[in-house]
Amino acid sequence: MDLQTKGEYGMESETYMDRLAGLLQRDDDLRLYRAGRLEELKKALRKRRCALMDEVHESQRKVDRIDTVIRQIEQELKERNEK
Numbered sequence: 198m199d200l201q202t203k204g205e206y207g208m209e210s211e212t213y214m215d216r217l218a219g220l221l222q223r224d225d226d227l228r229l230y231r232a233g234r235l236e237e238l239k240k241a242l243r244k245r246r247c248a249l250m251d252e253v254h255e256s257q258r259k260v261d262r263i264d265t266v267i268r269q270i271e272q273e274l275k276e277r278n279e280k
Contacts, residue, residue: 217230220242225241226238226241226242229241
């Protein structure tokens with residue numbers, strides 16, 4: 198399968214194989230792909246995706262906490278300036 202995708206401005210971008218090659222950086226992934234064990238590969242990629250999404254959500258929680266502190270500081274500064 199060598200599906201081309203259209204990138205921004207309609208220009209051809211990476212192919213299915215290009216994207217796959219970029220993802221299959223682990224020896225286990227390459228072995229599964231080369232052996233035609235696509236269901237196992239899909240399961241491994243989904244598991245990795247889930248772990249990455251967990252990291253994204255944890256990072257978002259940290260950003261949210263920082264935003265809260267920034268708003269509190271801004272409120273405190275505003276109150277000080279009103280005195």
